[in-house]
Amino acid sequence: MGKLDGKVAVITGATTGMALAGAKLFVDEGAHVFITGRRQEALDEAVKQIGRNVTGVQGDAADLDDLDRLYDTVKREKGSLDVLWASAGGGEPAPLGEITEAQFDTWFGLNARGTLFTVQKALPLFNDGGSILMTGSNASLGAFPGWSVYAGSKAVQQAWARVWLNELKDRRIRVNVLTPGQVATAKQEELFDEATKRQFESLIPRGQMGRPDEIATAALFLASDDSSYVNGMELVADGGTTAL
Ligand SMILES: NC(=O)c1ccc[n+]([C@@H]2O[C@H](COP(=O)([O-])OP(=O)(O)OC[C@H]3O[C@@H](n4cnc5c(N)ncnc54)[C@H](OP(=O)(O)O)[C@@H]3O)[C@@H](O)[C@H]2O)c1
Numbered sequence: 001m002g003k004l005d006g007k008v009a010v011i012t013g014a015t016t017g018m019a020l021a022g023a024k025l026f027v028d029e030g031a032h033v034f035i036t037g038r039r040q041e042a043l044d045e046a047v048k049q050i051g052r053n054v055t056g057v058q059g060d061a062a063d064l065d066d067l068d069r070l071y072d073t074v075k076r077e078k079g080s081l082d083v084l085w086a087s088a089g090g091g092e093p094a095p096l097g098e099i100t101e102a103q104f105d106t107w108f109g110l111n112a113r114g115t116l117f118t119v120q121k122a123l124p125l126f127n128d129g130g131s132i133l134m135t136g137s138n139a140s141l142g143a144f145p146g147w148s149v150y151a152g153s154k155a156v157q158q159a160w161a162r163v164w165l166n167e168l169k170d171r172r173i174r175v176n177v178l179t180p181g182q183v184a185t186a187k188q189e190e191l192f193d194e195a196t197k198r199q200f201e202s203l204i205p206r207g208q209m210g211r212p213d214e215i216a217t218a219a220l221f222l223a224s225d226d227s228s229y230v231n232g233m234e235l236v237a238d239g240g241t242t243a244l
Contacts, residue, residue, distance in 0.1 A: 003224040007031045010074060010122065011033060011087055012061045012086050014036065015036075015045070018185060022219040023046070023054065024050055024216070025213075026223065027051075032055070033055075034055045035047070035055075035057070036058070039058075057069065060114075062088075074125055079125075081122055082126075084130070086119060090150075091137075091150030093147060096148055099149055107149050133222045136179040136234065158177055161175040161234075174230070175231065178218055179238070180238060182203075183214075184212070205241070206240075210239060
């Protein structure tokens with residue numbers, strides 16, 4: 001028996017990396033998964049890789065019309081929803097003194113505003129007893145120079161999880177934050193040169209970045225009844241970087 005048998009899940013930003021690994025695992029555990037991403041080609045490839053019980057919906061998680069289209073598709077195909085993993089997010093380095101308005105608006109627009117509306121617009125479809133998780137970042141727990149916009153735009157999630165679980169308690173919908181540290185994904189490859197990657201690795205007790213599948217298993221825990229008594233919490237999956 002799978003941990004998500006018969007459940008319907010939405011995972012935003014899931015055509016690569018940790019959310020794609022999660023989508024595969026959720027399907028293996030019995031869920032039907034709706035995945036999103038902006039690039040149609042990458043979305044088609046991800047749907048092919050997952051192979052079954054998956055619907056790809058092209059869209060930008062920062063665009064409210066795209067979010068409406070996503071949930072219209074879920075409603076039409078499945079009628080309701082049990083699990084939402086709001087994973088689409090991102091950032092770029094910008095030290096204080098050099099932060100532009102465009103950088104602030106882009107990353108708060110996706111990580112904060114986009115995440116809030118991804119959750120809010122899902123609510124009419126949510127079954128009682130469902131689970132919401134959002135991808136944070138251990139950048140918001142540390143003091144990494146150059147990452148204040150990103151850290152701030154992710155830090156809001158902890159506050160939201162606490163307020164929302166209280167607002168949703170009568171529907172028994174749980175809200176948690178999944179907070180990765182450095183994970184070897186395509187985005188990492190794009191953002192960081194080898195020297196920067198080595199520097200980040202030196203902060204991780206095991207000296208190696210996380211793998212997408214190590215975040216996927218943490219997401220499965222929060223999505224499934226295995227975490228039925230975990231609510232309003234932040235699960236930090238960073239190999240102990242924050243604890244040091
Ligand atoms: N990698 C890390 O080390 C790390 C650490 C801590 C937290 N995080 C967080 O983990 C999440 C995933 O990170 P990642 O490194 O795997 O990211 P990524 O490689 O940039 O993106 C993963 C997926 O998200 C999609 N995506 C990006 N922006 C989107 C948007 N605006 N709307 C819809 N889909 C979007 C990408 O496809 P398209 O480009 O086609 O849209 C791709 O499918 C993010 O929230 C990130 O902030 C990452």
